[in-house]
Amino acid sequence: MRSLIDILSLTTEEIDELIAVAEDIIANPVKYRDKCRYKKLATLFFEPSTRTRLSFEAAMYELGGQVLGFSEANSSSAAKGESVADTARTVSCYADIIAMRHPKEGAPLVASMAASVPIINAGDGGHNHPTQTLTDLLTIKREKGRLNNLTIGFCGDLKFGRTVHSLIEAMSRYTGIKVVLISPYELQLPGYLKKETLDAKGIEYKETTDLSAVMPELDILYMTRVQRERFFNEEDYLRLKDSYILTPEKLVDAKEDLAILHPLPRVNEIHTSVDADPRACYFRQVLNGKFIRMALILKLLEVE
Amino acid sequence: MHIDSIKNGVVIDHIKAGKSMEIYNHLELDKLDCTVAIIKNVSSKKMGRKDIIKVDSEMEVDLDVLGYIDPDITVNIIKNEVLCEKKKLTLPNQIKDVVKCKNPRCITTTEQDLPHIFKLTNAETKTYRCIYCESKAK
Numbered sequence A: 001m002r003s004l005i006d007i008l009s010l011t012t013e014e015i016d017e018l019i020a021v022a023e024d025i026i027a028n029p030v031k032y033r034d035k036c037r038y039k040k041l042a043t044l045f046f047e048p049s050t051r052t053r054l055s056f057e058a059a060m061y062e063l064g065g066q067v068l069g070f071s072e073a074n075s076s077s078a079a080k081g082e083s084v085a086d087t088a089r090t091v092s093c094y095a096d097i098i099a100m101r102h103p104k105e106g107a108p109l110v111a112s113m114a115a116s117v118p119i120i121n122a123g124d125g126g127h128n129h130p131t132q133t134l135t136d137l138l139t140i141k142r143e144k145g146r147l148n149n150l151t152i153g154f155c156g157d158l159k160f161g162r163t164v165h166s167l168i169e170a171m172s173r174y175t176g177i178k179v180v181l182i183s184p185y186e187l188q189l190p191g192y193l194k195k196e197t198l199d200a201k202g203i204e205y206k207e208t209t210d211l212s213a214v215m216p217e218l219d220i221l222y223m224t225r226v227q228r229e230r231f232f233n234e235e236d237y238l239r240l241k242d243s244y245i246l247t248p249e250k251l252v253d254a255k256e257d258l259a260i261l262h263p264l265p266r267v268n269e270i271h272t273s274v275d276a277d278p279r280a281c282y283f284r285q286v287l288n289g290k291f292i293r294m295a296l297i298l299k300l301l302e303v304e
Numbered sequence B: 001m002h003i004d005s006i007k008n009g010v011v012i013d014h015i016k017a018g019k020s021m022e023i024y025n026h027l028e029l030d031k032l033d034c035t036v037a038i039i040k041n042v043s044s045k046k047m048g049r050k051d052i053i054k055v056d057s058e059m060e061v062d063l064d065v066l067g068y069i070d071p072d073i074t075v076n077i078i079k080n081e082v083l084c085e086k087k088k089l090t091l092p093n094q095i096k097d098v099v100k101c102k103n104p105r106c107i108t109t110t111e112q113d114l115p116h117i118f119k120l121t122n123a124e125t126k127t128y129r130c131i132y133c134e135s136k137a138k
């Protein structure tokens, strides 16, 4: 019995397998529609995240399974003071697999140590969110046909953006990866990631504040939101926010086969006029999220 | 200064000067009924100055705690006034309830009963990280 708490606990071979299963699901959906018949997924969301929860639930339904759970802490036993471990033990009696989101870092690990069924970390605070990273990897694979020999630009909030941190860690295990970090000085990638991941793996990278200047080099552009609350003063926010908004004009010098990703929800960092561009992948990315979760549920339930 | 030699017990030697109270507390030596001597600022050829702790009773020393605080400490087991064993310390792979996680977003802050466990993630830099939130031990 295995859980998925941290993306780095999967080997690259296991990630390749998950991607292969997801691609097979996409090609032959009918083959999979009864694979989890009579199985139940519990979605334990101690903080609301509607899109992640719906993605897990849709994945389980498409495998022929059933879903139970709660979508916020105040409707759950946690509101009565039950520990995460006790909740996990209890729910293990009702469900075959659990997807858990929790505001505290490490809560899904605690659950996995107590539960008798697999736990999937569906996000623990600003810490891990491995199914988002798997979604990003499947999207890159489907859009570019490979996970190696790519120049990836990360744009926006690189300091607090956990999706960026996890994807950098995951991509640094492949060969021929170059990373371009595009952000205001205030929101640059934390030093420990440069040292312990990029430098340690010998990944070539550069930092810039100018998105347009590096656009022609990129195979992938991973956009994130620059949030108002990350700035100390309104002035800085207003000065910087528009430099990291993607518009059709900024894409003039981009490669023909650029893939634009975004973990969503977006606010205004990608102008809606970009949506019609075939290089905009972010809605296909949402769909990929469901397929990779289907593959993951099959793997953890050991369904052939 | 005269300190009685030990018949059966433990001598914790080569403690960095000033660190002896920290070790006294971590090993919970205050709970022992026997004689415990803390000798501070002993001159040492190797270290300049060092601290020594002598415990006049057989006891199980938590070597993981000592290894985490300073792997250069030596632990001598004395039986019938003779040194019978010198224990080598290494950096432990894991420490439990030795240090607390200080990350306010960590699950250990809301679930008080959870053990505070840190794993060695980099032996060169002696980096330990919380198993729940991956924050560094401080």
Ligand SMILES: [Zn+2]
Pocket: A106, B101, B102, B103, B106, B107, B108, B130, B131, B132, B133, B134, B135
């Ligand atoms: Zn912690």
